[in-house]
Amino acid sequence: MSTTAIIPTSTRPTTPGRSRPGSSPAQGVRATVRRAALALRDESGAATAEYAIATLAAVGFAGLLVVILRGDDIKGMLTDLIHRALTISI
Structure with a gap:
């Protein structure tokens, strides 16, 4: 710089x-x-602007994930996946 x-x-x-x-x-x-x-x-100031744009993109992506993960179908799929992963089958 x-x-x-x-x-x-x-x-x-x-x-x-x-x-x-x-x-x-x-x-x-x-x-x-x-x-x-x-x-x-x-x-x-160019690096600061790049960090600001990257931060805004990350916040937007996080908001999108929150909206998607709040759905009942997704909650059920994730709960089932975690349950199967933690269950020991002999």
Whole structure:
């Protein structure tokens, strides 16, 4: 995970189509592209978002299981399965 900070090149904002005194328009475009690339490369918080999505998926799956397992047919099948598993037959 990269923690690259974006450092402004000037305290005065530049407007599109205007370059700073003493610089060419190409330098302004390159600087803008460089700042945009640095901003897109910053992935801080990406892992947190992935964990949040995985947690929401797990909660949804657990809710679905609760709904399914509350049915009487499923309870009977599970009770029978546990009963047969714990019964010793000789």
